[in-house]
Amino acid sequence: MTCHNRIFGRFFMYKSILHIFLSAVLSVTGCSASENVKQVRDIAGAHAKVVWCRQIRGDASDVFGKGNELVLMGIDTAKGREFPVINKPGNYHKPLITPDGNNIVFTDWPARKVYRVGWDGKVLKELVRGAAVEVWADPVTGVTWVYALREVSDDRDTGGPLFRFNFADTSRQETVWDKTDLTVDNIQLSFDGKSACALTPWPDAALLDLNDKSLIRSGKGCWTSMSPDNSRLMWVFDGAHRNVVLHGPDGKRMFETAINGIPGGGGHEVYHPRWSNRKDLFVLTGPYKGGGGSNRIGSGGKGVEVYAAKFSDDLSKVAKFVRVTKDKCLDIYPDLWVEGADAAIASTSPISLSGSGLNAAKRPPVAIRGVLLKKTVTPELKDILPYRQVLVVFLYKTLPDNRLIGVAHWGMREGRKVPFERVIGEEYDMKIVEYSASPELEGERVVMDFEQGDWPLYYSSEDAK
Numbered sequence: 001m002t003c004h005n006r007i008f009g010r011f012f013m014y015k016s017i018l019h020i021f022l023s024a025v026l027s028v029t030g031c032s033a034s035e036n037v038k039q040v041r042d043i044a045g046a047h048a049k050v051v052w053c054r055q056i057r058g059d060a061s062d063v064f065g066k067g068n069e070l071v072l073m074g075i076d077t078a079k080g081r082e083f084p085v086i087n088k089p090g091n092y093h094k095p096l097i098t099p100d101g102n103n104i105v106f107t108d109w110p111a112r113k114v115y116r117v118g119w120d121g122k123v124l125k126e127l128v129r130g131a132a133v134e135v136w137a138d139p140v141t142g143v144t145w146v147y148a149l150r151e152v153s154d155d156r157d158t159g160g161p162l163f164r165f166n167f168a169d170t171s172r173q174e175t176v177w178d179k180t181d182l183t184v185d186n187i188q189l190s191f192d193g194k195s196a197c198a199l200t201p202w203p204d205a206a207l208l209d210l211n212d213k214s215l216i217r218s219g220k221g222c223w224t225s226m227s228p229d230n231s232r233l234m235w236v237f238d239g240a241h242r243n244v245v246l247h248g249p250d251g252k253r254m255f256e257t258a259i260n261g262i263p264g265g266g267g268h269e270v271y272h273p274r275w276s277n278r279k280d281l282f283v284l285t286g287p288y289k290g291g292g293g294s295n296r297i298g299s300g301g302k303g304v305e306v307y308a309a310k311f312s313d314d315l316s317k318v319a320k321f322v323r324v325t326k327d328k329c330l331d332i333y334p335d336l337w338v339e340g341a342d343a344a345i346a347s348t349s350p351i352s353l354s355g356s357g358l359n360a361a362k363r364p365p366v367a368i369r370g371v372l373l374k375k376t377v378t379p380e381l382k383d384i385l386p387y388r389q390v391l392v393v394f395l396y397k398t399l400p401d402n403r404l405i406g407v408a409h410w411g412m413r414e415g416r417k418v419p420f421e422r423v424i425g426e427e428y429d430m431k432i433v434e435y436s437a438s439p440e441l442e443g444e445r446v447v448m449d450f451e452q453g454d455w456p457l458y459y460s461s462e463d464a465k
Contacts, residue, residue: 034081039322041077043308044281047339049119050075050324051085051095051104052285052306053332060290060330061300063271064157065093066109073331074104074119075324082325085121094184097337098144098167099137099277105146105167107131114148116167127170131159133187134196135167139342144168147189149182156386157184158201179213186274188226191345195249197224197234202386203443205236207251216251220443225275225282229345239387240446241269241288241297243436246315255316256436260452262286262307262321267452269296270307276336279345280311283324283334289451296447298383306334365431365461370396370405372424376449378411384445388415391441393448393457399427404455407432408446432458 040048055062057069072086072095085104086092093109104117105127114132117124130148137144144167152159161178165171183199189210190196196208197218205224206215218224223237225244232249235257242260247253259282260270270286283306290301306324311317325331376392384390392411397404407430410418422428435441435457 036322036324036326037075037077037080037082040075040308040324043310043320043322044077044278044336044338046341048075048077049097049101049337050283050306050308050334051097052325052334053092053095054325054327055300055330055332057089059300060302060304061298062330063297063300063304063332065091065333066154067091068110072104072106072117072121073325076119085117085119086124087121094132094333095335096132096135097335098135099337099342100144101337101339103167105132105135107148112152114146127167128165128173130163131184133162133182133184134189136164136189136193137342138193139191145193147176147187149184152184156202158182158199162187162198176210177208177213179215183222185272186223186225188224188228188275190226190232191228191230191342195226195232197226199224205234205247205443207232207234207247207249216249218247218251219245219253219439221245222443223271223273225273227279228275228277228341229279235273235275236443237273238442238446239391239444241271242267242452244273245442253439253442257311257316257318259284259309259318260286261318263323265289271297272333274335276308276338276341278338278341280313281308281336281338282311283308283336285332285334300330300332302328302330304330304332306331308334308336363433363437365433367429367431368398368405369427369429370398370407371427372422373397373404374450375422375424376411376447378417378420379447381412381415384412384447387445389413390445390447391459393446394422395450395455396428396430404453405432406448406452406455406457408435408441408457408459410460411447431461433461435459 051074053065053070054073068091072092074085075082091109093107095104095106114127130150131152132148134147145164147164149159158181160181162176165173180200183201187198200206203220205218208215219236221236227233235244243256243258245256265287268287268289270284273284275282288296290299308322309318310320312319374395390412391408393406438459
């Protein structure tokens with residue numbers, strides 16, 4: 001080989017190495033960050049920041065953020081880019097943005113230690129032992145408090161007591177709640193800090209009064225979240241992992257809002273829904289369409305991204321979704337902060353929900369006849385744990401009007417499969433009711449083996465007998 005050829009050979013070798021290096025970098029930092037940052041800025045209409053975890057190694061299944069293959073990622077619209085806050089693989093469970101937007105609080109889950117870090121990743125400091133769940137600033141004193149669970153089990157992410165410590169002086173600690181165990185995901189406070197939403201523990205949702213240490217039951221489900229004002233309005237994420245059920249300050253169910261309409265998501269499950277510090281904005285991850293059968297959430301997937309979303313004024317629907325991340329990794333546990341949101345909340349009235357499309361009064365079952373088009377296989381108990389029962393969705397074409405409807409049938413009750421066999425192409429008579437008008441099903445696990453289309457979901461009332 002001539003010297004000339006050797007030079008060009010080395011050039012192309014180094015070029016290939018550089019290409020591999022840049023590809024690795026882009027797998028962490030995202031490949032269309034500037035466009036994504038613009039979308040975050042546009043939906044917020046103000047300076048905004050987002051933090052989340054990204055699994056950069058392994059099988060992209062660490063949906064619950066418990067492993068050591070994560071990096072801590074951030075977006076700051078003022079910087080106009082996405083960037084790694086901490087790019088050393090480790091555990092950065094449930095990152096939370098402080099109310100002033102200047103710091104991030106997270107938990108090293110395996111060690112059960114709470115840390116703080118600046119957005120440049122340089123000021124990393126261990127704070128206390130435990131698992132951080134919320135950060136709140138007292139609107140009267142201005143003091144920032146971190147709320148954490150002292151002890152948490154690994155099997156159901158549940159424990160207690162709930163305590164808080166001063167962000168600037170960790171020696172100042174006090175117990176906030178010890179009446180029940182609580183689940184890590186998701187505890188949030190009202191603006192005045194007097195109330196909190198929580199699972200007490202999963203799947204029982206409740207509104208906690210942190211002054212008199214009482215609670216009001218608010219249905220069943222997961223990922224409770226609270227409006228950041230003083231309306232005491234909270235949601236409970238449903239067992240289908242597609243909708244949030246809004247509950248009022250009296251604990252009563254108000255209405256259901258679908259949040260799984262992310263562009264190109266096919267109506268699949270979503271996860272990690274969390275209200276931001278502004279009452280019209282929240283974040284979530286999805287779509288979860290990897291894996292097989294019912295184990296979609298647990299399987300994660302490299303196509304799971306972070307999204308920001310904006311509610312309609314009455315919270316009855318999502319007016320807009322924007323994609324925050326675009327990469328080939330699993331992105332989980334997002335938190336969104338918008339500058340000036342606290343000041344806006346303090347100067348305005350709480351959310352008004354008059355005329356917000358409340359569920360109509362429950363109607364009696366309707367008799368129909370339908371042709372079975374698609375069906376969902378009942379999963380094994382191990383695939384739905386900690387749930388012990390599950391509803392499976394079948395798709396029918398009604399006769400004689402040829403409408404498509406989904407019908408949820410019981411596939412498992414109390415850990416045992418329900419004998420139920422139907423053949424695709426055959427006709428069946430059923431009595432059905434609207435699923436959203438069946439509050440007794442709130443929080444039940446619902447699975448389907450096909451994409452959700454633009455068809456209504458019903459419940460087979462005969463299965464309850």
